[in-house]
Amino acid sequence: xxxxxxxxxxxxxxxxxxxxxxxxxxxxxxxxxxxxxxxxxxxxxxxxxxxxxxxxxxxxxxxxxxxxxxxxxxxxxxxxxxxxxxxxxxxxxxxxxxxxxxxxxxxxxxxxxxxxxxxxxxxxxxxxxxxxxxxxxxxxxxxxxxxxxxxxxxxxxxxxxxxxxxxxxxxxxxxxxxxxxxxxxxxxxxxxxxxxxxxxxxxxxxxxxxxxxxxxxxxxxxxxxxxxxxxxxxxxxxxxxxxxxxxxxxxxxxxxxxxxxxxxxxxxxxxxxxxxxxxxxxxxxxx
Amino acid sequence: xxxxxxxxxxxxxxxxxxxxxxxxxxxxxxxxxxxxxxxxxxxxxxxxxxxxxxxxxxxxxxxxxxxxxxxxxxxxxxxxxxxxxxxxxxxxxxxxxxxxxx
Numbered sequence: 001x002x003x004x005x006x007x008x009x010x011x012x013x014x015x016x017x018x019x020x021x022x023x024x025x026x027x028x029x030x031x032x033x034x035x036x037x038x039x040x041x042x043x044x045x046x047x048x049x050x051x052x053x054x055x056x057x058x059x060x061x062x063x064x065x066x067x068x069x070x071x072x073x074x075x076x077x078x079x080x081x082x083x084x085x086x087x088x089x090x091x092x093x094x095x096x097x098x099x100x101x102x103x104x105x106x107x108x109x110x111x112x113x114x115x116x117x118x119x120x121x122x123x124x125x126x127x128x129x130x131x132x133x134x135x136x137x138x139x140x141x142x143x144x145x146x147x148x149x150x151x152x153x154x155x156x157x158x159x160x161x162x163x164x165x166x167x168x169x170x171x172x173x174x175x176x177x178x179x180x181x182x183x184x185x186x187x188x189x190x191x192x193x194x195x196x197x198x199x200x201x202x203x204x205x206x207x208x209x210x211x212x213x214x215x216x217x218x219x220x221x222x223x224x225x226x227x228x229x230x231x232x233x234x235x236x237x238x239x240x241x242x243x244x245x246x247x248x249x250x251x252x253x254x255x256x257x258x259x260x261x262x263x264x265x266x267x268x269x270x271x272x273x274x275x276x277x278x279x280x281x282x283x284x285x286x287x
Numbered sequence: 288x289x290x291x292x293x294x295x296x297x298x299x300x301x302x303x304x305x306x307x308x309x310x311x312x313x314x315x316x317x318x319x320x321x322x323x324x325x326x327x328x329x330x331x332x333x334x335x336x337x338x339x340x341x342x343x344x345x346x347x348x349x350x351x352x353x354x355x356x357x358x359x360x361x362x363x364x365x366x367x368x369x370x371x372x373x374x375x376x377x378x379x380x381x382x383x384x385x386x387x388x389x
Binding site for chain 2: 037044192194250253255
């Protein structure tokens with residue numbers, strides 16, 4: 001075997017060995033108990049970061065690092081998401097061609113309801129996220145769907161999050177085995193390693209919050225979605241929850257799924273549920 | 288007879304090279320098909336790796352340029368990557384629980 005072909009084989013074999021060794025096998029059979037999960041989830045983070053107030057976890061990396069926190073406070077004087085927020089407000093109130101508007105698709109005319117998304121739709125038997133509900137509203141009114149990852153969708157969700165600022169996340173799991181299954185599948189997705197780098201969501205956001213990954217300070221998983229959508233300096237623009245999930249996947253060398261595929265809807269359901277009680281802080285800004 | 292030896296050897300060498308070249312292209316096609324099949328299996332498990340797709344593309348590029356030795360080696364690397372992603376997806380079906388906060 002020539003050297004140029006031997007090197008890739010050696011690297012593939014090494015990757016396989018790392019995959020094998022990285023995961024000790026001791027799975028425990030247990031029942032699904034979201035209330036117990038949420039309590040343990042919060043305890044894990046408050047034990048790990050005893051100086052951080054529970055409600056401050058929603059500020060992501062800024063809650064982990066004092067210097068960053070000071071920079072962020074100054075940034076909030078002229079927040080970079082402001083243009084998107086203004087655009088979202090204008091879009092939200094502007095009627096569709098048929099005379100109806102987003103207000104007609106949501107409870108309380110869409111104001112102050114962000115904390116209830118995603119929810120489990122018992123008719124459909126699936127999780128419905130805010131982004132999905134917005135595009136369904138558009139399509140039901142004869143308008144084309146927006147891209148799930150940025151621009152208009154980020155603007156609309158920014159405005160809706162802003163009207164819910166400070167309200168505690170309040171995700172319900174109805175007494176429906178399908179809802180519990182969606183929650184459990186979301187949890188499985190969150191902890192499952194994927195991509196060539198063999199990372200799960202938890203590798204960064206449970207095992208290593210506050211640590212640096214290159215120049216970034218990793219955010220804790222607790223309350224991580226409460227700040228969505230976010231303006232990221234790295235993106236030079238706004239991004240939705242869908243954008244965050246898909247880019248996380250590609251960064252670990254995994255092929256991302258399509259935005260709003262069941263896996264992403266379920267993981268959003270799980271992560272939002274375990275952050276119940278923490279305030280909505282979106283739209284947020286991140287380095 | 289001794290004078291014929293180099294001629295016979297040359298003919299054998301030429302015939303051998305031609306056969307080896309033809310075999311290389313077929314080998315490449317087989318290696319690429321195996322890698323592609325493994326990557327499809329990873330897709331069914333919702334766990335493709337970006338590097339597998341990139342390596343498959345690199346294999347095709349080498350084959351298009353006529354470098355079948357490199358194309359075969361690269362296709363085999365792509366297959367190894369796809370198989371590793373399948374192993375990962377399969378083993379994580381139970382191993383994710385080891386990371387769970389309890």
